[in-house]
Amino acid sequence: MDLTKLFSTAYLFERFPVGGFSWIFRIILLALFIGAIVIAILGQKKLKNSGPIKKFWQKMILWGWTTGLIGLLLVLFRELRAIYLSARFWLFLWLVISFLWLVFNIIYLKRKVPAKEEIIKKQAEFNRWLPKQK
Secondary structure (H helix, E strand, O other): OOHHHHOOOOHOOOOOOOOOOOOHHHHHHHHHHHHHHHHHHHHHHHHHHHHOOOOHHHHHHHHHHHHHHHHHHHHHHHHHHOOOOOOHHHHHHHHHHHHHHHHHHHHHHHHHHHHHEEEEEEEHHHOOOOOOOO
């Protein structure tokens, strides 16, 4: 695999890329995009639990559906050799964007969710000492 081609605009924006992906790359891309959709479906089931992690699962559901559907469309365009839509640049750009989006979701999970759990515990401790209504 020649990585110097990734810096060539003629290679990345070719109107009709020669051939499709190799079979190994097709399987990897399909597994990645279908896996993102599966994460979205599993996130829907976990979303029913309320709590501080609910917003994280909402973000993951949005990430999963968006990444999966747009990624599958880009792979389909490549296989059909659609003019300009099958350019390697669009798939490469989408993979980078979806990876960065996933990283930001994980950062949100690591930073915000423990802080919200702490606030909920403090509020529960405070409410414990308040008089109860009958």
